[in-house]
Amino acid sequence: MDQPTSGAGPADEADGGAEVLGRPLPEGVRRRVIALVSDAFGGLTVSELPAQLRQYARFTPTRRAKFAGNAMAAALESDALFRQRIGERLGQSQPELTGALEAGSPPAAADPLDVAAAAYVLRPVGWVKLVESAGEEVQRADAERADEETRRELEHLREELERARAHTRAETERLRTELEAARKEAESLHRKLRSALSEVKRGEAALRRGAAEADAQRAESAAQLSAAESESRRLKGRLGEAEAALEASRRAAREGRSVEDMRLRLLLDTVLDAASGLRRELALPPATTHPADTVDAVEPGRMSPKDIAARALSETDPALLDQLLALPQAHLIVDGYNVTKTGYPQMPLEKQRLRLLGGLSVLAAQTGAEMTCVFDGAELAAPVLLAPPRGVRVLFSKAGVTADELIRQLARAEPPGRPVVVVSTDREVADGVAKAGARPVASVLLLKRLSRV
Numbered sequence: 001m002d003q004p005t006s007g008a009g010p011a012d013e014a015d016g017g018a019e020v021l022g023r024p025l026p027e028g029v030r031r032r033v034i035a036l037v038s039d040a041f042g043g044l045t046v047s048e049l050p051a052q053l054r055q056y057a058r059f060t061p062t063r064r065a066k067f068a069g070n071a072m073a074a075a076l077e078s079d080a081l082f083r084q085r086i087g088e089r090l091g092q093s094q095p096e097l098t099g100a101l102e103a104g105s106p107p108a109a110a111d112p113l114d115v116a117a118a119a120y121v122l123r124p125v126g127w128v129k130l131v132e133s134a135g136e137e138v139q140r141a142d143a144e145r146a147d148e149e150t151r152r153e154l155e156h157l158r159e160e161l162e163r164a165r166a167h168t169r170a171e172t173e174r175l176r177t178e179l180e181a182a183r184k185e186a187e188s189l190h191r192k193l194r195s196a197l198s199e200v201k202r203g204e205a206a207l208r209r210g211a212a213e214a215d216a217q218r219a220e221s222a223a224q225l226s227a228a229e230s231e232s233r234r235l236k237g238r239l240g241e242a243e244a245a246l247e248a249s250r251r252a253a254r255e256g257r258s259v260e261d262m263r264l265r266l267l268l269d270t271v272l273d274a275a276s277g278l279r280r281e282l283a284l285p286p287a288t289t290h291p292a293d294t295v296d297a298v299e300p301g302r303m304s305p306k307d308i309a310a311r312a313l314s315e316t317d318p319a320l321l322d323q324l325l326a327l328p329q330a331h332l333i334v335d336g337y338n339v340t341k342t343g344y345p346q347m348p349l350e351k352q353r354l355r356l357l358g359g360l361s362v363l364a365a366q367t368g369a370e371m372t373c374v375f376d377g378a379e380l381a382a383p384v385l386l387a388p389p390r391g392v393r394v395l396f397s398k399a400g401v402t403a404d405e406l407i408r409q410l411a412r413a414e415p416p417g418r419p420v421v422v423v424s425t426d427r428e429v430a431d432g433v434a435k436a437g438a439r440p441v442a443s444v445l446l447l448k449r450l451s452r453v
Contacts, residue, residue, distance in 0.1 A: 019128040025120070026139070029131060032117035036432050038065040041091035050075045076121070087122045098122060107132065133174065138370070270284045291413045292372050297406060299393040321449045324439060325367040325417040333410050333438070334360065334446065335403060335424035336375040342425060343447040357389050359450035364391030372410060376403035404429045411436040 025033070038061045041049075046057050053075055056068040064072070076083050091098040098112065100106050101124045106115045112133065119127040327333060340352035347355070357373060364371045370393075377396030388394040397406045407422060411433040414420050420438035423446045424430060430440035 016444050019123070020123075021128055021131060025131065026116075029116045029120065032113045033076065033120050034072055034091060035061075035070045036117055037076055037086055037120060038062075038068075039093070040086045041072070043089050044085060048082075048085055050079050053082075055347045083121060083123070090118060090121055094118065100342040101127075101130075162438060213334040258371055290370060291415070292370075292393060292410050293404070295395075295409050295413055297398060318445050318448050321421070321445050322367075324419065324421045324441070325363075325369045328422060330367075330369040330419040331414060332360075332363075332369050333407055333420065333422045333433075334371070334373045335407055335422070335426065335429060335443070336373045337403065338424045338426055338429075339446055342443040353386065356450075357386075357392055357394065360392045361389030363450060374403050374406050374410070404432070408432045408436065414438070 041053070041056070041064055042061065046054050049057060052071050053068065056064050056071070059068065078088065087098075097106075097110060097118050100110075101115070101119055106119070116131045116133070119130040130224060151217060173295050324330060334356070336353065336356060337349075340347075340349075340356050344352060344355065353375065355440055360373055363369075371391060372393040372395060374395050374397065377398065381391065386394060397403045404424075404426060407424065407429055411420055414437075420433070420436075422429065422433040422438045422440045423443055424433075424440065425443045433440055
């Protein structure tokens with residue numbers, strides 16, 4: 001920016017003399033001058049402005065101070081009329097300051113920069129001295145401010161230096177402590193290393209002794225192996241002799257057993273022929289009743305064929321139940337509701353009974369075993385209408401008698417020695433029939449077997 005070094009307008013010449021600045025305007029005074037001009041600028045018409053400033057007429061004071069500062073300073077220095085108009089505006093905005101300057105006694109409490117800027121615009125007698133005094137005051141204040149900042153910086157640097165020294169002392173002490181600990185640890189490691197070397201030497205000596213003992217053991221083992229091989233060959237010879245003697249004994253035993261078997265078979269044929277002849281002589285009819293028929297129970301009513309449910313098919317085949325039912329004159333007693341509520345509890349009771357009895361009928365036809373299915377009838381309001389399937393006896397317990405007790409009665413009614421299989425998961429039922437000589441099996445076993453029916 002251009003900084004005016006002197007100024008003498010027509011008004012100054014009219015007063016008979018001109019005061020001239022001996023050096024450029026101090027920067028602080030120059031900024032205040034531009035601010036004064038920018039504020040007063042807006043009160044002038046375009047025709048009252050110098051030609052070079054008219055383009056900034058519509059700018060705000062802040063933008064004028066930023067973009068037209070040099071132009072306003074140059075116009076203020078070179079155009080006395082423009083300076084006079086700015087002075088008039090300044091007198092209107094700051095009458096006390098302008099009045100004091102024109103009277104030659106600037107207010108002592110006013111800011112020196114404001115006084116110098118107003119004096120530069122108004123150009124009263126002694127304005128150069130006021131401007132230079134303000135510049136010196138600003139320089140002195142800047143110097144004092146710089147000295148204060150330097151002092152604060154020096155104090156800050158001293159504090160930083162003291163903290164650095166304290167940190168250095170602490171770090172040195174820490175490093176000294178760590179060095180001492182490292183030295184002690186190194187001495188401990190040296191001692192451990194010497195101890196480990198001694199252990200290694202002792203281990204090597206022990207290894208050499210072990211190798212010598214192993215060599216001696218291998219030699220002894222080789223001798224024992226040779227002796228064992230000799231003994232093995234001797235035993236093999238004796239084993240061959242024993243096998244030959246055993247084979248001769250077996251041949252003799254087979255010859256003797258053949259004679260005994262022939263005698264027993266002849267005796268058995270004689271007994272069977274005698275029993276057959278006795279049946280013919282006595283004209284005994286074939287048995288039409290079974291022990292289970294003597295037990296007092298409620299038999300179901302009759303149903304039509306259309307009421308019989310479809311029979312289910314599935315996949316598993318437990319061999320245990322097949323083996324039990326393959327025994328001669330086997331009797332299978334089934335705890336009905338125990339089986340159905342294990343296999344298909346979501347179905348109504350009627351559907352459960354029909355599904356179980358359908359499977360048992362097919363199983364009876366396949367195995368030929370006698371089958372009795374027992375249901376709890378203690379809570380029935382009326383007899384159940386049911387057509388028992390072929391080969392399956394269906395019983396309901398009487399009032400006051402549970403199905404478990406009826407099953408135990410059936411098991412006790414069988415003669416000792418007859419194969420009786422009871423299907424129930426109830427532990428009390430299983431224990432009771434086992435005491436009567438029956439074989440209890442779980443309900444899930446029958447369900448798996450029926451899945452093949």
